[in-house]
Amino acid sequence: MDSLQPTPPPRGESLSRKLQPLLTTCLFTVKTSRFSSALLLIVACSLGFMLFSLKRTSPPVYPTAISIEKSHALRHNSALPKDSVLHRNDSGGILAAPGLSRKLPGALIIGARKAGTRALLEYLSVHPQVVVAHKEQHFFSSEENYARGMDWYLSQMPLSGPGEITMEKTPNYLVSDVTPARVHRMNSSVLLLLTLRHPVTRAISDYAQLRANRDAKDLYTGDFASKTIDLSTGKVIESYKPLWVSTYHLHVARWLQLFPRRQIHFVDGDRLITNPLGELRDLEKFLNLPRFFSEETVYFNATRGFYCRRVPVNGTLKDSCLGNTKGRKHPPVEQWVKTKLGQYFQEHNEKLFKMIGRRFDWT
Numbered sequence: 001m002d003s004l005q006p007t008p009p010p011r012g013e014s015l016s017r018k019l020q021p022l023l024t025t026c027l028f029t030v031k032t033s034r035f036s037s038a039l040l041l042i043v044a045c046s047l048g049f050m051l052f053s054l055k056r057t058s059p060p061v062y063p064t065a066i067s068i069e070k071s072h073a074l075r076h077n078s079a080l081p082k083d084s085v086l087h088r089n090d091s092g093g094i095l096a097a098p099g100l101s102r103k104l105p106g107a108l109i110i111g112a113r114k115a116g117t118r119a120l121l122e123y124l125s126v127h128p129q130v131v132v133a134h135k136e137q138h139f140f141s142s143e144e145n146y147a148r149g150m151d152w153y154l155s156q157m158p159l160s161g162p163g164e165i166t167m168e169k170t171p172n173y174l175v176s177d178v179t180p181a182r183v184h185r186m187n188s189s190v191l192l193l194l195t196l197r198h199p200v201t202r203a204i205s206d207y208a209q210l211r212a213n214r215d216a217k218d219l220y221t222g223d224f225a226s227k228t229i230d231l232s233t234g235k236v237i238e239s240y241k242p243l244w245v246s247t248y249h250l251h252v253a254r255w256l257q258l259f260p261r262r263q264i265h266f267v268d269g270d271r272l273i274t275n276p277l278g279e280l281r282d283l284e285k286f287l288n289l290p291r292f293f294s295e296e297t298v299y300f301n302a303t304r305g306f307y308c309r310r311v312p313v314n315g316t317l318k319d320s321c322l323g324n325t326k327g328r329k330h331p332p333v334e335q336w337v338k339t340k341l342g343q344y345f346q347e348h349n350e351k352l353f354k355m356i357g358r359r360f361d362w363t
């Protein structure tokens, strides 16, 4: 977002404050001079004032279109149309550019964490009619951010043209109690995208992330088995957060209380890894977007071991894969632990399938 906050053009302190030292010097010198010298000084001072005022009234030189160009590059990796003109407000921020404005999201990726939300957003961002806020906003789920207000949220959104849909992703919207009502208040017709992954795999991925983030501080100890199963009683520790997040029906129920089922699109997060094109084509239909994704834009990168995107940059296609924090090596988990957790989730999965009228192959 920094690229959208260009250096402001020189703004004036008040004119009188700036003129004060000049005025004082002139008056003092005139008072203490003889008549002829005073006359000369008056002329010099008047010239000084005129030059000063001229400098004040000449239009400020604004920075070039680089900021907006960057925004476009982020959106479609294409250069800004040559005739684009920037309009800035008093602080130098972009007010509008012809045909471009900021819009609140028309679709939100609400989760689930570690189920491919980043891949989904980045794939979608390549579509010519989609613009995305690349940074997770945590707007509806964080009290601090929500208190900043809708105008602040809007200011975080990228510029978009007519007919383009704006998107944002924050994976913890799914599990946040307060989020569905707040999103509904923003726009009851917003489209919701929810990517779900096999609940056990997702929980292992979540555990791997927690460990990777906290290992450095030595806060996260214990292997996956002892975190998820009470080894003395054999009971599943339901309250362990990675398991709780994977209990999808608990969270989806809150969204369905406010939004009709037809407004929520479920992405198969496991298929998003193995066959992203299939998922993206389903999404194009759901979002009512013209068909765009193809083998040319989404391809398997053998070195990376994942599908990557090809994004148009200056007339050529550039390969772009996600970073190494996506597709981490999972810690080894014994089969009996996976089986036990798989059995635990069966009942929960069935509740979800019934709730959404769709099944996932999570055997």
Ligand SMILES: Nc1ncnc2c1ncn2[C@@H]1O[C@H](COP(=O)(O)OS(=O)(=O)O)[C@@H](OP(=O)(O)O)[C@H]1O
Pocket (backbone or CB within 6 Å): 112, 113, 114, 115, 116, 117, 118, 119, 171, 205, 206, 208, 209, 272, 273, 306, 307, 308, 322, 325, 326, 327, 328, 329
């Ligand atoms: N194309 C591509 N490239 C890399 N990674 C991919 C891709 N598609 C899906 N995934 C899977 O996305 C998993 C991370 O999910 P999220 O992006 O939702 O994680 S996060 O909650 O935002 O941290 C991540 O999980 P892990 O494999 O457990 O790291 C990936 O398996």
